Amino acid sequence: MSLWVWLLLSCLFAYAWKLVGYLLPASLLQNPRVSRMAGTMTIGLLASLTIVNTLASGQALVLDARLGALAAAAAALFLRAPFLVVVLAGAGAAALLRLAGWN
Amino acid sequence: MPITWPPNLLRSPAVRVGLSISVATGLYGVSFGALSVTSGLDFWQTMALSLLLFSGGSQFAFIGVVAGGGSGLAAMGAATLLGMRNGIYGMQLNVLLRPRGWRRYAAAQLTIDESTATSTGQSDPAEQQRGFWAAGIGIFVLWNVFTAVGALAGGALGDPKQWGLDGAAVAAFLGLLWPRLKGREPVAIAVVCALATVLAVPFVPAGVPILIAAVVAAVIGWLSHGRKDEGLEPDIDPYTERHPGHHPGTGHHPGTGQYGAGQYKGNGTSPGGAK
Numbered sequence: 001m002s003l004w005v006w007l008l009l010s011c012l013f014a015y016a017w018k019l020v021g022y023l024l025p026a027s028l029l030q031n032p033r034v035s036r037m038a039g040t041m042t043i044g045l046l047a048s049l050t051i052v053n054t055l056a057s058g059q060a061l062v063l064d065a066r067l068g069a070l071a072a073a074a075a076a077l078f079l080r081a082p083f084l085v086v087v088l089a090g091a092g093a094a095a096l097l098r099l100a101g102w103n
Numbered sequence: 104m105p106i107t108w109p110p111n112l113l114r115s116p117a118v119r120v121g122l123s124i125s126v127a128t129g130l131y132g133v134s135f136g137a138l139s140v141t142s143g144l145d146f147w148q149t150m151a152l153s154l155l156l157f158s159g160g161s162q163f164a165f166i167g168v169v170a171g172g173g174s175g176l177a178a179m180g181a182a183t184l185l186g187m188r189n190g191i192y193g194m195q196l197n198v199l200l201r202p203r204g205w206r207r208y209a210a211a212q213l214t215i216d217e218s219t220a221t222s223t224g225q226s227d228p229a230e231q232q233r234g235f236w237a238a239g240i241g242i243f244v245l246w247n248v249f250t251a252v253g254a255l256a257g258g259a260l261g262d263p264k265q266w267g268l269d270g271a272a273v274a275a276f277l278g279l280l281w282p283r284l285k286g287r288e289p290v291a292i293a294v295v296c297a298l299a300t301v302l303a304v305p306f307v308p309a310g311v312p313i314l315i316a317a318v319v320a321a322v323i324g325w326l327s328h329g330r331k332d333e334g335l336e337p338d339i340d341p342y343t344e345r346h347p348g349h350h351p352g353t354g355h356h357p358g359t360g361q362y363g364a365g366q367y368k369g370n371g372t373s374p375g376g377a378k
Contacts, residue, residue, distance in 0.1 A: 006175030007148055010165055011155035013179070014186040018158075019211040021193020022202070037324035038188040043289050044296035044320020045185050046160070046280035048313045049167050051297040053273045056304045056312070058172045069270025070277060077281045083127070087134050090274020095267030 065097035117230040121221045121237030128159075128217055129245020134271055135162060136253020141268050142170035146254050153250040157243060158215055160279055161185045164313070167272060173310020181313045192219040199223065199231050213239030288327075296320050 054070045055061050072093035076086040112118055132153065139149040144166060152162045161182040168178035193214045199222060202210040213235070222235035257268075284290050296316040303312035 003144070003169070003175050004148065006179045007144075007151060007165070008155070010161070010179045010182045011151065013183040014156045014158055014161055014189070015212060017183070017186045017190040018193050018214045019208070021190045021195070021214070022197045022207050022211050024194065033325065035191055036327070037321050038191050039283075040292055040320045040324030040327075041184060041317050042160075042188055043280065043283050043292050044316045044323070045164065045181065045313065046276055046283070047293035047296045048300040048316030049164055049181070050273060050276040050280055051300050052171055052304070052313060053167055053269070053276055055301060056171055056309065058309055059305055059307075061301065061304055065264075065267070066270055066273050069267065069273045072270075073274030073277045076274075077278060083131055083278050084134075086278040087131070087271050087274045090277075091267035091271035093267065094270025094273075095265065098264065098267070 064103050065094040068097040068102075069094040112233070115230060115233050115237075117221060117225045117234030118237040120224070121218075121234050121239075122241050124217050124221060124238050125241025125245050128242045129249050131159075132246040132249030133253035133256070134275060135159065135166075135246075136250040136255075137257030138163075138170075138253075138268055138272055138275075139166045139250075140254045140257040142166040144169065146251075146258070149250060149254045150247070153247045156182065156186075157212060157246070158186050158189060159246075160216075163272070163275060163279070167276070168310040168313060170269075170272070171309045173313075174308065177308070177310025177314065181310065181317070184314070184317045189214050192216075195219065196222060196235065199228070200235060210235070210239070213243060215239070215242070217242055292320060292323055295323070 050070070054066045055063070057064075069090040073086050073090040076089040081089070135153065136149055139152065139162075140146065144152075152165060156162055156165070164181040164185050165178045168181050169175075193211060196210065196214060196219060197207075200210060218235050218239035221238035222231045225231045225234050280293060284293060296319055299319045300312045300316045303315045307315070
């Protein structure tokens with residue numbers, strides 16, 4: 001039940017972010033420092049989410065089949081594959097490595 | 104251009120871009136739905152995220168933190184921080200589209216990476232309008248339909264690891280990050296934040312390392328203010344042809360002209376990229 005609360009609060013804040021841009025005077029948000037921080041935070045968050053999903057298991061760091069998924073996805077992205085192919089490459093690599101016995 | 108409904112609407116370049124992005128992004132909703140239910144959310148929680156939160160990057164962040172054993176508070180924190188850029192988009196779109204009355208509240212909900220990129224990629228004001236609404240509504244509908252498909256199918260899969268769904272999450276985040284890594288500085292920021300995350304994982308509860316990385320990134324952004332910001336501004340730039348020499352994807356857009364959907368891909372913005 002408590003997950004619902006956090007989930008709905010997340011939805012509320014997400015909408016608040018979106019709406020605030022329409023309600024504030026444009027000049028306020030045209031601050032280049034704010035815009036730049038939004039850019040660096042997006043990169044930082046996505047890098048962090050990538051590495052957490054690759055290496056973390058609770059509070060432990062583990063090397064498992066997800067490392068293969070990361071490599072396969074990077075290869076697909078390097079070859080400019082469409083997004084869906086990238087995701088499938090990641091899933092396929094992890095599944096195959098597990099089938100081969102590497103967890 | 105006179106607005107005649109609907110045959111001429113489909114001839115609008117902005118509408119065509121918007122609809123092709125809708126299909127590509129919408130399909131990707133399958134992986135969100137499947138990953139969400141295997142992360143421990145139920146069907147309706149998954150649908151609530153797609154219907155109400157409706158911002159792919161934030162949605163993946165939320166379920167990513169939950170899947171890693173993080174608290175609801177940490178999940179909310181990551182999702183909310185990732186949603187910050189939508190506020191910047193809203194400011195830009197407000198200037199371009201000037202929605203009034205209820206349209207302003209609808210436009211806000213549809214303000215995501217793809218609808219913003221579709222709209223700001225047009226130069227004609229009427230096309231900017233059509234591009235925004237076509238992409239926004241198209242993605243909203245298809246993203247939710249395919250989220251439902253993925254959530255229903257995902258629950259029937261059994262052990263998600265057997266199918267590599269945790270690997271799919273890794274790939275999805277890397278795919279969202281990849282188009283932003285243009286130039287040395289974004290790469291350096293990504294590496295520093297990844298390192299900060301790895302160092303933090305053993306010492307703090309799950310989910311918190313992501314927030315630490317966000318703070319590190321914010322500090323970098325604050326301190327490096329005023330320097331060359333290539334690749335760090337919000338996602339509008341994939342459309343502005345700032346780096347014509349760096350995009351080998353030209354083969355993607357035969358004959359689609361200035362507004363072609365292929366150009367969207369050719370410039371490295373993945374469909375579904377961090378809405």
